[in-house]
Amino acid sequence: MMAYAHSFTACFYGDPYNATPSDRPTTVADALASMPDDEWAAMCRDVFGCAGEYVDVDTVLERIIDTDTVSSFQPPVEVWIDDDGVHTVLVHDTEGGA
16 A cells, blocks of 8 residues: 655644534544544554543644655545554545545
């Protein structure tokens, strides 16, 4: 799998303090808020070494920015949370395309 560095505007990342769960999140913050509880718990345990209730969207967003990796630039964009791409989120385009 190819990996690429981020090259997106702040709008792509969204507002971690007002993240909204969605079936087709259009920002990274919304994609994080949309993660199922079991995936959130596993990601927090693996990436941060603690339970999910001790990690917020802003902390994960900071990690994503530090990781600086996506699988492609075509929507939905798979954004890596960890350096190995084990934990990712999908960010869809705002126009409803695939």
